[in-house]
Amino acid sequence: MDLKVGDKVDLLVVRNTGIGFTVLVEGAYEGLLYKNELYQKIEEGQNLVGYVKKIRDDEKIDVSLQAVGFKQTIVKNEIIILNALKQNDGFLALNDKSTPDAIKYKLNMSKKAFKSAVGGLFKQKLITIEDEGIRSTSLQ
Structure with a gap:
Protein backbone atom coordinates (compact mmCIF):
# COMPACT_ATOMS: atom_id res chain seq x y z
CA MET A 1 0.00 0.00 0.00
CA ASP A 2 1.48 3.31 -1.06
CA LEU A 3 -0.81 5.55 1.02
CA LYS A 4 0.09 7.41 4.18
CA VAL A 5 -1.79 9.37 6.84
CA GLY A 6 -2.80 12.79 5.55
CA ASP A 7 -2.90 11.82 1.86
CA LYS A 8 -5.70 13.33 -0.21
CA VAL A 9 -7.64 10.48 -1.86
CA ASP A 10 -10.60 9.81 -4.13
CA LEU A 11 -13.48 7.98 -2.47
CA LEU A 12 -16.48 6.08 -3.80
CA VAL A 13 -19.23 5.55 -1.23
CA VAL A 14 -20.12 1.85 -1.36
CA ARG A 15 -22.56 1.11 1.46
CA ASN A 16 -24.09 2.49 4.62
CA THR A 17 -23.18 0.46 7.71
CA GLY A 18 -24.08 0.85 11.38
CA ILE A 19 -21.06 2.99 12.23
CA GLY A 20 -20.48 4.77 8.95
CA PHE A 21 -19.99 4.28 5.25
CA THR A 22 -17.75 1.73 3.58
CA VAL A 23 -15.81 3.49 0.83
CA LEU A 24 -13.49 2.46 -1.95
CA VAL A 25 -10.27 4.43 -1.55
CA GLU A 26 -8.41 5.28 -4.77
CA GLY A 27 -10.40 2.52 -6.49
CA ALA A 28 -8.34 -0.15 -4.73
CA TYR A 29 -8.61 -0.18 -0.95
CA GLU A 30 -11.47 -0.60 1.52
CA GLY A 31 -12.02 2.30 3.86
CA LEU A 32 -14.45 3.53 6.47
CA LEU A 33 -15.96 6.97 6.85
CA TYR A 34 -17.42 7.27 10.37
CA LYS A 35 -20.94 8.74 10.73
CA ASN A 36 -20.01 10.77 13.80
CA GLU A 37 -17.45 12.66 11.69
CA LEU A 38 -19.83 13.58 8.87
CA TYR A 39 -21.14 17.11 8.62
CA GLN A 40 -22.83 16.72 5.27
CA LYS A 41 -25.27 14.26 3.73
CA ILE A 42 -23.69 11.53 1.64
CA GLU A 43 -25.21 8.69 -0.37
CA GLU A 44 -24.16 5.34 -1.78
CA GLY A 45 -22.54 5.72 -5.20
CA GLN A 46 -21.32 9.25 -4.48
CA ASN A 47 -17.75 10.26 -5.39
CA LEU A 48 -15.94 12.35 -2.78
CA VAL A 49 -12.49 13.65 -1.96
CA GLY A 50 -11.21 12.58 1.44
CA TYR A 51 -8.08 12.21 3.51
CA VAL A 52 -6.36 9.18 5.01
CA LYS A 53 -6.84 9.38 8.75
CA LYS A 54 -5.44 6.01 9.82
CA ILE A 55 -4.21 2.80 8.22
CA ARG A 56 -5.29 -0.07 10.45
CA ASP A 57 -3.46 -3.36 11.03
CA ASP A 58 -6.07 -5.20 8.91
CA GLU A 59 -5.06 -2.88 5.99
CA LYS A 60 -8.41 -1.13 6.05
CA ILE A 61 -8.26 2.65 5.98
CA ASP A 62 -10.10 5.14 8.16
CA VAL A 63 -10.84 8.24 6.12
CA SER A 64 -12.19 11.71 6.79
CA LEU A 65 -13.70 14.38 4.58
CA GLN A 66 -11.71 17.00 6.50
CA ALA A 67 -7.99 17.47 6.02
CA VAL A 68 -5.96 15.73 8.68
CA GLY A 69 -4.05 18.18 10.81
Missing part, protein backbone atom coordinates in the same frame (compact mmCIF):
# COMPACT_ATOMS: atom_id res chain seq x y z
CA PHE A 70 -5.12 20.65 13.44
CA LYS A 71 -3.83 23.82 11.75
CA GLN A 72 -5.35 23.11 8.32
CA THR A 73 -8.75 22.32 9.78
CA ILE A 74 -8.90 25.41 12.01
CA VAL A 75 -8.02 27.76 9.14
CA LYS A 76 -10.64 26.12 6.91
CA ASN A 77 -13.27 26.46 9.65
CA GLU A 78 -12.32 30.09 10.30
CA ILE A 79 -12.91 30.83 6.61
CA ILE A 80 -16.31 29.08 6.74
CA ILE A 81 -17.33 31.21 9.74
CA LEU A 82 -16.09 34.46 8.13
CA ASN A 83 -18.04 33.65 4.94
CA ALA A 84 -21.17 32.89 6.97
CA LEU A 85 -20.77 36.22 8.77
CA LYS A 86 -20.53 38.05 5.42
CA GLN A 87 -23.71 36.35 4.20
CA ASN A 88 -25.56 37.31 7.40
CA ASP A 89 -24.73 41.03 7.66
CA GLY A 90 -21.77 40.38 9.95
CA PHE A 91 -23.63 38.53 12.71
CA LEU A 92 -24.25 34.86 13.53
CA ALA A 93 -26.59 33.87 16.34
CA LEU A 94 -24.24 31.08 17.42
CA ASN A 95 -22.03 30.89 20.48
CA ASP A 96 -20.56 28.37 22.93
CA LYS A 97 -24.06 27.84 24.39
CA SER A 98 -25.50 26.84 20.98
CA THR A 99 -26.46 23.20 20.51
CA PRO A 100 -24.19 20.97 18.44
CA ASP A 101 -27.11 20.45 16.03
CA ALA A 102 -27.60 24.21 15.52
CA ILE A 103 -23.90 24.63 14.69
CA LYS A 104 -23.88 21.57 12.42
CA TYR A 105 -27.02 22.79 10.60
CA LYS A 106 -25.72 26.33 10.07
CA LEU A 107 -22.00 25.69 9.41
CA ASN A 108 -21.52 21.95 8.71
CA MET A 109 -18.96 21.57 11.49
CA SER A 110 -18.84 20.14 14.98
CA LYS A 111 -19.29 22.30 18.07
CA LYS A 112 -15.66 21.59 19.03
CA ALA A 113 -14.44 22.77 15.61
CA PHE A 114 -16.67 25.86 15.87
CA LYS A 115 -15.30 26.79 19.30
CA SER A 116 -11.67 26.35 18.12
CA ALA A 117 -12.26 28.50 15.04
CA VAL A 118 -14.11 31.19 17.00
CA GLY A 119 -11.21 31.31 19.47
CA GLY A 120 -8.76 31.81 16.63
CA LEU A 121 -10.86 34.54 15.02
CA PHE A 122 -11.29 36.30 18.38
CA LYS A 123 -7.53 36.25 19.04
CA GLN A 124 -6.98 37.76 15.58
CA LYS A 125 -9.55 40.47 16.48
CA LEU A 126 -11.66 39.52 13.45
CA ILE A 127 -14.79 38.93 15.55
CA THR A 128 -16.31 39.99 18.83
CA ILE A 129 -18.20 37.59 21.04
CA GLU A 130 -21.58 38.79 22.30
CA ASP A 131 -24.24 37.16 24.47
CA GLU A 132 -26.43 36.48 21.43
CA GLY A 133 -23.68 35.33 19.04
CA ILE A 134 -20.58 36.42 17.18
CA ARG A 135 -20.06 39.61 15.15
CA SER A 136 -17.51 40.44 12.50
CA THR A 137 -15.30 43.42 13.35
CA SER A 138 -14.74 44.25 9.66
CA LEU A 139 -18.44 44.47 8.75
CA GLN A 140 -19.57 46.84 11.50
Whole structure:
Protein backbone atom coordinates (compact mmCIF):
# COMPACT_ATOMS: atom_id res chain seq x y z
CA MET A 1 0.00 0.00 0.00
CA ASP A 2 1.48 3.31 -1.06
CA LEU A 3 -0.81 5.55 1.02
CA LYS A 4 0.09 7.41 4.18
CA VAL A 5 -1.79 9.37 6.84
CA GLY A 6 -2.80 12.79 5.55
CA ASP A 7 -2.90 11.82 1.86
CA LYS A 8 -5.70 13.33 -0.21
CA VAL A 9 -7.64 10.48 -1.86
CA ASP A 10 -10.60 9.81 -4.13
CA LEU A 11 -13.48 7.98 -2.47
CA LEU A 12 -16.48 6.08 -3.80
CA VAL A 13 -19.23 5.55 -1.23
CA VAL A 14 -20.12 1.85 -1.36
CA ARG A 15 -22.56 1.11 1.46
CA ASN A 16 -24.09 2.49 4.62
CA THR A 17 -23.18 0.46 7.71
CA GLY A 18 -24.08 0.85 11.38
CA ILE A 19 -21.06 2.99 12.23
CA GLY A 20 -20.48 4.77 8.95
CA PHE A 21 -19.99 4.28 5.25
CA THR A 22 -17.75 1.73 3.58
CA VAL A 23 -15.81 3.49 0.83
CA LEU A 24 -13.49 2.46 -1.95
CA VAL A 25 -10.27 4.43 -1.55
CA GLU A 26 -8.41 5.28 -4.77
CA GLY A 27 -10.40 2.52 -6.49
CA ALA A 28 -8.34 -0.15 -4.73
CA TYR A 29 -8.61 -0.18 -0.95
CA GLU A 30 -11.47 -0.60 1.52
CA GLY A 31 -12.02 2.30 3.86
CA LEU A 32 -14.45 3.53 6.47
CA LEU A 33 -15.96 6.97 6.85
CA TYR A 34 -17.42 7.27 10.37
CA LYS A 35 -20.94 8.74 10.73
CA ASN A 36 -20.01 10.77 13.80
CA GLU A 37 -17.45 12.66 11.69
CA LEU A 38 -19.83 13.58 8.87
CA TYR A 39 -21.14 17.11 8.62
CA GLN A 40 -22.83 16.72 5.27
CA LYS A 41 -25.27 14.26 3.73
CA ILE A 42 -23.69 11.53 1.64
CA GLU A 43 -25.21 8.69 -0.37
CA GLU A 44 -24.16 5.34 -1.78
CA GLY A 45 -22.54 5.72 -5.20
CA GLN A 46 -21.32 9.25 -4.48
CA ASN A 47 -17.75 10.26 -5.39
CA LEU A 48 -15.94 12.35 -2.78
CA VAL A 49 -12.49 13.65 -1.96
CA GLY A 50 -11.21 12.58 1.44
CA TYR A 51 -8.08 12.21 3.51
CA VAL A 52 -6.36 9.18 5.01
CA LYS A 53 -6.84 9.38 8.75
CA LYS A 54 -5.44 6.01 9.82
CA ILE A 55 -4.21 2.80 8.22
CA ARG A 56 -5.29 -0.07 10.45
CA ASP A 57 -3.46 -3.36 11.03
CA ASP A 58 -6.07 -5.20 8.91
CA GLU A 59 -5.06 -2.88 5.99
CA LYS A 60 -8.41 -1.13 6.05
CA ILE A 61 -8.26 2.65 5.98
CA ASP A 62 -10.10 5.14 8.16
CA VAL A 63 -10.84 8.24 6.12
CA SER A 64 -12.19 11.71 6.79
CA LEU A 65 -13.70 14.38 4.58
CA GLN A 66 -11.71 17.00 6.50
CA ALA A 67 -7.99 17.47 6.02
CA VAL A 68 -5.96 15.73 8.68
CA GLY A 69 -4.05 18.18 10.81
CA PHE A 70 -5.12 20.65 13.44
CA LYS A 71 -3.83 23.82 11.75
CA GLN A 72 -5.35 23.11 8.32
CA THR A 73 -8.75 22.32 9.78
CA ILE A 74 -8.90 25.41 12.01
CA VAL A 75 -8.02 27.76 9.14
CA LYS A 76 -10.64 26.12 6.91
CA ASN A 77 -13.27 26.46 9.65
CA GLU A 78 -12.32 30.09 10.30
CA ILE A 79 -12.91 30.83 6.61
CA ILE A 80 -16.31 29.08 6.74
CA ILE A 81 -17.33 31.21 9.74
CA LEU A 82 -16.09 34.46 8.13
CA ASN A 83 -18.04 33.65 4.94
CA ALA A 84 -21.17 32.89 6.97
CA LEU A 85 -20.77 36.22 8.77
CA LYS A 86 -20.53 38.05 5.42
CA GLN A 87 -23.71 36.35 4.20
CA ASN A 88 -25.56 37.31 7.40
CA ASP A 89 -24.73 41.03 7.66
CA GLY A 90 -21.77 40.38 9.95
CA PHE A 91 -23.63 38.53 12.71
CA LEU A 92 -24.25 34.86 13.53
CA ALA A 93 -26.59 33.87 16.34
CA LEU A 94 -24.24 31.08 17.42
CA ASN A 95 -22.03 30.89 20.48
CA ASP A 96 -20.56 28.37 22.93
CA LYS A 97 -24.06 27.84 24.39
CA SER A 98 -25.50 26.84 20.98
CA THR A 99 -26.46 23.20 20.51
CA PRO A 100 -24.19 20.97 18.44
CA ASP A 101 -27.11 20.45 16.03
CA ALA A 102 -27.60 24.21 15.52
CA ILE A 103 -23.90 24.63 14.69
CA LYS A 104 -23.88 21.57 12.42
CA TYR A 105 -27.02 22.79 10.60
CA LYS A 106 -25.72 26.33 10.07
CA LEU A 107 -22.00 25.69 9.41
CA ASN A 108 -21.52 21.95 8.71
CA MET A 109 -18.96 21.57 11.49
CA SER A 110 -18.84 20.14 14.98
CA LYS A 111 -19.29 22.30 18.07
CA LYS A 112 -15.66 21.59 19.03
CA ALA A 113 -14.44 22.77 15.61
CA PHE A 114 -16.67 25.86 15.87
CA LYS A 115 -15.30 26.79 19.30
CA SER A 116 -11.67 26.35 18.12
CA ALA A 117 -12.26 28.50 15.04
CA VAL A 118 -14.11 31.19 17.00
CA GLY A 119 -11.21 31.31 19.47
CA GLY A 120 -8.76 31.81 16.63
CA LEU A 121 -10.86 34.54 15.02
CA PHE A 122 -11.29 36.30 18.38
CA LYS A 123 -7.53 36.25 19.04
CA GLN A 124 -6.98 37.76 15.58
CA LYS A 125 -9.55 40.47 16.48
CA LEU A 126 -11.66 39.52 13.45
CA ILE A 127 -14.79 38.93 15.55
CA THR A 128 -16.31 39.99 18.83
CA ILE A 129 -18.20 37.59 21.04
CA GLU A 130 -21.58 38.79 22.30
CA ASP A 131 -24.24 37.16 24.47
CA GLU A 132 -26.43 36.48 21.43
CA GLY A 133 -23.68 35.33 19.04
CA ILE A 134 -20.58 36.42 17.18
CA ARG A 135 -20.06 39.61 15.15
CA SER A 136 -17.51 40.44 12.50
CA THR A 137 -15.30 43.42 13.35
CA SER A 138 -14.74 44.25 9.66
CA LEU A 139 -18.44 44.47 8.75
CA GLN A 140 -19.57 46.84 11.50
